[in-house]
Amino acid sequence: MTDGLSNPELIELDRRYGFYLRRRCRVLLRDAALADDAMQEILMKLLRHGAAFREAPHPMRWLYRVTDHACIDLLRRGRRSRQASPIEDAEDLAHPGVAPDMRRAALDALALLDEEEQKVAVMTFVDGMTQQEIADELGYSRVTINKRVAALRERLDAVALREKGS
């Protein structure tokens, strides 16, 4: 068995999960063309190195981490033009447990955060994960995550306030 998925596996994966991965790319990158680039990179990665997907206990969770990595990598490389791109359609399908203004502030500020903050911000304000879930995912204590979320929230509150003022 190779490290990657076969063409039929990739096609089936895209049929079942593709919409959700593309939506996530659009939410994180807020640029349709860039999201398309990200999606292409993700599918290529899966084709070459995605064999672990077959054993993933939570397929969508596994795929979202691959997606986040690709999107954050693109943001870090500066290939973005997020300011001009509305995300109304993505907002319409925001997670029910996350306050819309905090979600928007997190997405607005995403490119300004460091990699660790980006992960915590996405898991907290996009995915609606509990602090314990985030701690388990990132390998930190819940107390550490609590402190990071509090610091992030303070920063994002300022972003949200600026947004309201502008």
Added chain:
Amino acid sequence: MSAHPASYALDGHAAGDHDPEVAAHMATCEVCRSYVERSIAAARDAPASAALARVLAAQVAAPPRTARIVRIAYALAPLAAAAVLVLLLRHPAPTPPATSSSSPSVAGSVQFKGGLQIAIVRERGTDQERFASVVAVRPGDRFRVEVSLDRERPVTAGVLASDGSWLTVLAPALLTSGTHLSERAAAVDDHPIDGVVIAGAPADVERARATRDFTGVTVLAIHPER
């Protein structure tokens, strides 16, 4: 942070993954049920994946094997008003996975050209089905290429198989804006292999065939059904 399952759990549920905990939550939570229902509806209405077609096309984009004898036979057979082309597809030799160093780069090099959309109309027995991104074929299938244009322009379309063979299904012509079906159909033989439909301006298609760089043309992937 939230009394609701995380988005990956809700989205996984919407995608068809079964999670008893999510199912139990949904039974009592109208907000999450609505989120999942809207997700399912949005997924159903979403356009086809251009990225998948490009990734699959890139696999077909391996350099042509010059030593291989490619046989494409054109056999005329009645199919409504259209001529039928029989594409003799053979089992390919093992092809190494495309790499960025040995084949055209995928990211950024393979693009869908705005204003020209293609789809495959697959005929299987008495059934007809339309595909806008990827189409699975099996022996006996026939398909034609549907080209939609936003303005008048010269267009050609054909099928590039992973063994390097090429079959023109839409001869170069100046087409008006609107939707056009290729005048020829391709028939799949007993041993289908991967391929890609390429459509665009004749010069661009010719260049894409020769270089396996799909910049400036529109592509759609074909693969054998499991």
